[in-house]
Amino acid sequence: MTLELLSGSVAITRAALTAGCRFFAGYPMSPFTGLLEAMSREIGPAGGTCINAESEIEGVNMTLGAAAAGVRAATGSCGQGIALMQETIAEGALNETPFVVFNMARNQQDYFQCTRGGGWGDYRTLTLAPKDIHEAVEHTQLLFHLSDLYRAPTILYGDPLLAQTLVGVDVQPLDLGALPAKDWALDGSMSGTGKSRQIWTWAMGKATDPGLGPDGHWRQIAEKFDRIGELEQRHEAIDVEGAETVVVAFGSAAKFAEHAIADLQEEGHRIGLFRPITLWPFPGAALAEATRTARRVLVFELNAGQMLDDVRQWVHDRDTVRFVGGVSIGESGLDFGPMLDVPVIKQRILAGIGEPELMRS
Amino acid sequence: MTTRTHLDLVDTTRPPEAPSKQAAAAHPSLILGEHSLCPGCGEPVALRLLLETLQELDIVQRSIGVVGHGCYGSFVRIMDIDVLQCLHGRAPSCATGLKRVLPDSVVFTMQGDGDMVNEGLQEILHTAARGENVTCILLNNGVFGDTGGQQTSTTVLGQRTKTSLEGRDAETHGYPIPISDLVASLQGVGYVARGAVSTPGGVAQTKRMIRRAFESQLAGEGLSLVEILTMCPTGWFVPAAEGPGYQSESMETVYGIGELVSRGKE
Numbered sequence: 032m033t034l035e036l037l038s039g040s041v042a043i044t045r046a047a048l049t050a051g052c053r054f055f056a057g058y059p060m061s062p063f064t065g066l067l068e069a070m071s072r073e074i075g076p077a078g079g080t081c082i083n084a085e086s087e088i089e090g091v092n093m094t095l096g097a098a099a100a101g102v103r104a105a106t107g108s109c110g111q112g113i114a115l116m117q118e119t120i121a122e123g124a125l126n127e128t129p130f131v132v133f134n135m136a137r138n139q140q141d142y143f144q145c146t147r148g149g150g151w152g153d154y155r156t157l158t159l160a161p162k163d164i165h166e167a168v169e170h171t172q173l174l175f176h177l178s179d180l181y182r183a184p185t186i187l188y189g190d191p192l193l194a195q196t197l198v199g200v201d202v203q204p205l206d207l208g209a210l211p212a213k214d215w216a217l218d219g220s221m222s223g224t225g226k227s228r229q230i231w232t233w234a235m236g237k238a239t240d241p242g243l244g245p246d247g248h249w250r251q252i253a254e255k256f257d258r259i260g261e262l263e264q265r266h267e268a269i270d271v272e273g274a275e276t277v278v279v280a281f282g283s284a285a286k287f288a289e290h291a292i293a294d295l296q297e298e299g300h301r302i303g304l305f306r307p308i309t310l311w312p313f314p315g316a317a318l319a320e321a322t323r324t325a326r327r328v329l330v331f332e333l334n335a336g337q338m339l340d341d342v343r344q345w346v347h348d349r350d351t352v353r354f355v356g357g358v359s360i361g362e363s364g365l366d367f368g369p370m371l372d373v374p375v376i377k378q379r380i381l382a383g384i385g386e387p388e389l390m391r392s
Numbered sequence: 393m394t395t396r397t398h399l400d401l402v403d404t405t406r407p408p409e410a411p412s413k414q415a416a417a418a419h420p421s422l423i424l425g426e427h428s429l430c431p432g433c434g435e436p437v438a439l440r441l442l443l444e445t446l447q448e449l450d451i452v453q454r455s456i457g458v459v460g461h462g463c464y465g466s467f468v469r470i471m472d473i474d475v476l477q478c479l480h481g482r483a484p485s486c487a488t489g490l491k492r493v494l495p496d497s498v499v500f501t502m503q504g505d506g507d508m509v510n511e512g513l514q515e516i517l518h519t520a521a522r523g524e525n526v527t528c529i530l531l532n533n534g535v536f537g538d539t540g541g542q543q544t545s546t547t548v549l550g551q552r553t554k555t556s557l558e559g560r561d562a563e564t565h566g567y568p569i570p571i572s573d574l575v576a577s578l579q580g581v582g583y584v585a586r587g588a589v590s591t592p593g594g595v596a597q598t599k600r601m602i603r604r605a606f607e608s609q610l611a612g613e614g615l616s617l618v619e620i621l622t623m624c625p626t627g628w629f630v631p632a633a634e635g636p637g638y639q640s641e642s643m644e645t646v647y648g649i650g651e652l653v654s655r656g657k658e
Binding site for chain 2: 053054056080082084085086088089090092093094095096097098099100102104118119122217219221222223224225227228229230232233235236237238
């Protein structure tokens with residue numbers, strides 16, 4: 032294994048190219064920008080195309096167009112840029128066009144945006160939240176796979192650390208199994224045969240071959256997302272067995288919390304970590320199991336309490352839930368603030384254990 | 393009874409069949425069924441010209457349509473073409489993605505004025521400036537037909553709509569956008585023309601424009617745009633039979649008919 036020192040953005044780009052991504056369109060926005068720059072450098076030699084789109088709306092629609100041709104395609108942005116893309120992400124979910132959205136977020140305030148979405152209709156977006164760049168390299172490949180498997184847009188929840196940190200990486204292709212042929216993809220070859228293809232959210236079909244129509248099609252989509260919700264929950268549980276305290280955290284915050292928890296264990300605390308890897312579908316059943324015996328469940332996330340909703344929905348006992356996270360933004364507004372620090376997290380966990388009246392719950 | 397052979401004789405026992413009926417019977421095989429639009433609508437005429445052109449150029453089996461939102465959206469059901477039905481205004485961006493990954497395909501958009509000039513103005517301008525090798529077909533009737541006749545960005549001054557009941561006046565509603573002229577001013581375009589289907593001559597001329605636009609795409613000259621002025625008597629609140637005349641007196645006096653850019657001829 033040869034490690035190469037790469038920024039997260041470049042590592043994720045390499046992982047996307049390894050997964051066969053051959054179209055990318057994006058609009059600069061920090062900290063997503065590095066990924067767009069890396070794509071524009073590296074996708075050409077790999078035989079693909081990168082467009083510096085004139086807006087996020089155009090970028091995501093170009094991506095949908097390329098994906099409609101059956102090519103592995105992706106876009107990305109963060110925060111408000113993802114907000115602009117929501118209509119098209121929903122459209123991709125409803126017309127079943129698979130593509131990957133790299134949300135290289137500025138902090139953890141995009142949780143609702145990724146898990147609830149802002150587009151129209153009964154759709155969901157499968158979202159993976161890696162805790163570090165090595166995992167992001169795997170998740171990137173997995174997202175292209177799952178996107179194709181379920182014919183739906185998927186999201187990588189990145190952040191400034193995942194985008195900008197330099198680490199030694201070895202990007203290896205993952206064998207994720209076979210996928211069905213993309214016989215739905217448009218290439219013009221069926222035009223004029225009487226069996227021309229359609230990609231159409233309303234699924235009305237043709238005069239000679241009517242489709243399911245909105246009612247039937249949208250029911251089918253809803254059932255598909257129910258299925259994904261059942262099948263694709265992923266999580267990591269560390270020392271939750273018999274723990275008095277279970278901390279719930281995702282992404283980089285979970286990685287930091289892991290260190291704080293190791294310290295606390297050395298100091299004699301019976302404490303564990305539950306990390307949702309898929310933000311949607313939220314690993315609810317696993318969380319319920321992991322918190323069955325816990326006296327307190329502390330939610331640490333760098334926002335005002337978004338994942339908190341999901342934890343409250345699934346935890347074994349709602350009364351055990353306390354929120355120990357909060358909004359914490361760096362001076363630039365583009366990065367995490369001082370709360371993402373092991374001693375600070377440790378202190379907040381201790382406060383959550385000992386002095387619940389100080390914390391919001 | 394004596395059998396006679398009448399060669400080269402005109403049958404005068406009944407009235408001659410109208411050429412329009414013969415033309416209507418000979419529809420291109422790419423049309424799978426009847427359209428569902430209003431009597432007097434110009435959009436089915438434009439659809440037919442488009443499909444005939446694809447057949448004449450023998451590019452049907454590499455053609456992909458990207459259709460926006462408007463009355464013409466129902467054509468997705470009756471055109472035997474691979475179609476991506478996309479969000480309102482976004483067709484040029486979706487077409488960009490398709491064409492970039494399938495450079496040997498022939499990609500066209502079908503959009504209305506509400507779709508292209510209102511909701512998707514930045515898409516068409518950016519796609520043109522990027523010189524994408526796609527053909528955009530604009531069906532411009534100056535109103536939102538699908539929602540029942542409201543003002544669009546191409547509604548001409550004086551025209552009554554449900555949101556400009558006294559007629560569009562510049563002080564209240566601003567001025568119409570001559571989209572083809574805007575697009576023609578950009579580098580990156582191979583062919584830009586404006587036609588009208590209000591007269592038989594206009595129909596023939598428009599078909600030649602559509603053909604030139606696709607030839608331009610095939611020659612890799614950049615974006616091609618054919619703006620087709622189409623009748624919408626329902627949205628204009630005139631009887632169906634008066635649609636063509638109304639169009640000639642209103643939109644066609646504001647938007648000049650003809651080729652604006654033809655790089656192939658340079």
